[in-house]
Amino acid sequence: MNGAESLVATLVREGVDICFANPGTSEMHFLAALDNPKMRSVLCLFEGVATGAADGWYRMRDKPASTLLHLGPGLANGLANIHNARRASSGMVNIIGEHSSAHLTYDPPLKSDIEGLARPLSHWVRRVDSSQSIAWDTASAVGQASGHPGRIATLILPGDASWQDAGDAVIPPSSARKSPSVPDYGRIEAVAQILKSDESAMIILGNKATRGPALVAAGRIAAATGCRLATQFFSSRIERGAGRTPLERIPYAVEQATRFLSGIRHIITVETTEPIAFFSYPDKPSLLKAEDTVVHSLIHADEDSTIGLEMLADALGAGDAAPVIQRPTETAAPAGALTPLSIAQALSAAIPENGIIVDESLTTGRETMSHTMGAKPHDLINNMGGSIGYGTPVATGAALACPDRRVICIVGDGSAMYTIQSLWTQAREGLNVTTVIFANNQYAILKAEYSNMGAGTPGAQAMAMIDIDRPTIDWLAMARSMGVPAVRVEDAGALHAELLRCNTTPGPSLIEVRLY
């Protein structure tokens, strides 16, 4: 067994059984090793698709995928979606091919400082020293990525370590993996006192607290105390829809967010921080809470929110209370012109049971998702890092993670262009992804932000950097070029009908929602 085979065997043994790959010459032995029948290999035509897909996989499976990237530049191409995954607390094991150690001496063209490129966005970086230590290094990487919260582990694999004999695999004990900590009971008790008082309180849930038993416990606490439950504007994954405990969403715009948070005496955070503005603006605050609001960190990022919220529910005597739940919304089949409301209604009426929504609709979808609160139960995934081009790759990974569920990726036209190569992988793998492109021919969010920034009235050149017409992107041709069938809709009825049709059509589809 050579080093590459040992690496793949160790990944599989440690539970990492998918690799999103964009290989190059230095990774040929790794490629050969991918023929391990327990490893699924998925080819991506651009590295940002690979790392984003690994993020999507983690969001749905709560365990890391691996990526295979080609030297420093291959890693660089994947970094933006590694940033997004990191901010989403997604674990990921990146394998970065590298020249053999002896060859690096000669400064070959593809040489770069891979550790330097990896460190700013990785929690853990290691260069494999020898094929003999590769199993240990790989198991360590998986251990790092698999903790709570998930972490970015980057393993640099020199060619010689890949092709030399690995000897017997030695791996660290799996007990080295870190489990989530149990929250301190003093904090639980203090928050219980606050929730028993008549002062207003809002619990803001983040990361893994927005789903499963943690969400149910939060629903019990709200039922028992009347406190409000909310999330940041962006969440890594929320279980929502009819029958689930509903969470309010803190608005994106600074003015709306401060208004939303005004009058709240206590903000209680669970696996997240107090709300802050996404960007900085002249003369607008970074902190969004009111001046007299007190923030309490109930459950820290590395703690177990299910245990913590259940402890809190028990402390409140609400352990058996019926949780607050969302009623189903009965929407008449939408029709007429495409507006934010009619789009939301079409979406809401078409979300299938157990659907997965990946949202990168910066303007069109932003203010409308609240209208989908009463849709059939589904998961909602947001971009946590703010780097554009996360949507279609994350949808790709989520669809691979959950082959029996329909993924609906709603994405602006500007955003979709960053990592549009995702469509090809969706077509190759026959993934059940419906990509909905909001085609408004502009970076509409930037038009709003231009004015938010107080940058005056855009001149012709500035405006040309915000409009993405000239030429208009032909989304039907784009989809077809990569083997994805596509349709264009110009009214809400057609959008609704096409969404329903895609729900029951296996494989990927694209719907262009023409807004211009």
Add this chain to the structure above:
Amino acid sequence: MNGAESLVATLVREGVDICFANPGTSEMHFLAALDNPKMRSVLCLFEGVATGAADGWYRMRDKPASTLLHLGPGLANGLANIHNARRASSGMVNIIGEHSSAHLTYDPPLKSDIEGLARPLSHWVRRVDSSQSIAWDTASAVGQASGHPGRIATLILPGDASWQDAGDAVIPPSSARKSPSVPDYGRIEAVAQILKSDESAMIILGNKATRGPALVAAGRIAAATGCRLATQFFSSRIERGAGRTPLERIPYAVEQATRFLSGIRHIITVETTEPIAFFSYPDKPSLLKAEDTVVHSLIHADEDSTIGLEMLADALGAGDAAPVIQRPTETAAPAGALTPLSIAQALSAAIPENGIIVDESLTTGRETMSHTMGAKPHDLINNMGGSIGYGTPVATGAALACPDRRVICIVGDGSAMYTIQSLWTQAREGLNVTTVIFANNQYAILKAEYSNMGAGTPGAQAMAMIDIDRPTIDWLAMARSMGVPAVRVEDAGALHAELLRCNTTPGPSLIEVRLY
């Protein structure tokens, strides 16, 4: 005048008059400042297009362009082509938008270690401290980028520095810019002695020595001494074709390269290093020269090769000699099946006077470019850093730099997919670029490398990571989706005819060369 306006005014004053931009919220004031009539702004829908275009601009203009990128992840998306530009010794000024300093305290979602991301691939990184120092910082960045060899300068621009008042601009004296050094005469004399001896010698020319008066001087030296003139397999820009001094090309494959270099007693390097293998392979050497070859560094990377080679020609008494020149090749109009030879002949016969060839044809074009030696005089540009996806962006920048010249970008299908968003910018700007896609539906180079690596016979999973069929990319649809007219050719006659047609058709075109 605010900081952003001061920045743009300084760029323009220092000779940087184009900006390849992919802006975000934090760059709104910069965007407003781009309305400066002396600055041309070009929107790119992905950052790798912006940085690659800046590289192409430098290759043709020998002066830096600027890029505008959105925080750490925007920079990350541009890094692979920054790596390529760095390896090509192209100068570039990257402006990276950043949160205002006060906002960074709160660790907002888009925060990352921008310096950390920039440093591995930049020669110079600075964070603007205040709007008052922005002119100084900008002029320093341009000075750094404009030296010889060109350098990567990265300037981080916090929002508050952008929007606050800049006061009076203070800039460093332009004498601070570093000019190329004059080579040491002792080295010149020593090499002259070698060339006067009867020992075999090859001069390997790199960077700016492959064009203009440096190339003419090299041609004189070869004519007077019989020495061979060569380049590395990849060169940043070569002036070649009929009437120019021809340069041999060191082959890519290790076996061929060592054979090519065997029997050469003296390798003399000019603005480059001794030849090394691009990748490391088990049981193949990294150094390509024969054991008894002596390497002489005649002109270092930071020296002036025109002066140096003219000094050498004078020392050899060859200052007025007629240089070795390439005769024109008369090729019959090619016809018949598409083969590497017929493709080369079609290209050779169709290269227009003063055309610019950007070559990213990893397999199809690799061994055939020698057949274009006798074409009409043209420039040839290669990928110096080896990161895939350089071709279409560099072609975009070259076409903007030289609006009166036809750019022909020859690129494999796999490579083209990394940064295909270039087509949109080419359409928007009406650039005279003919993109020729060699569509073989595979990463063909990797099939060859798999065997070169001794990785055995690829299994089904490994092979699936090398083939990019399933689905077949429809290049006509891809081009049309971004507003570029396209045709498909299936024989050499049609390729030749379509290349000629594109030469005289203003604006971009795409030709799919169907090889499957």
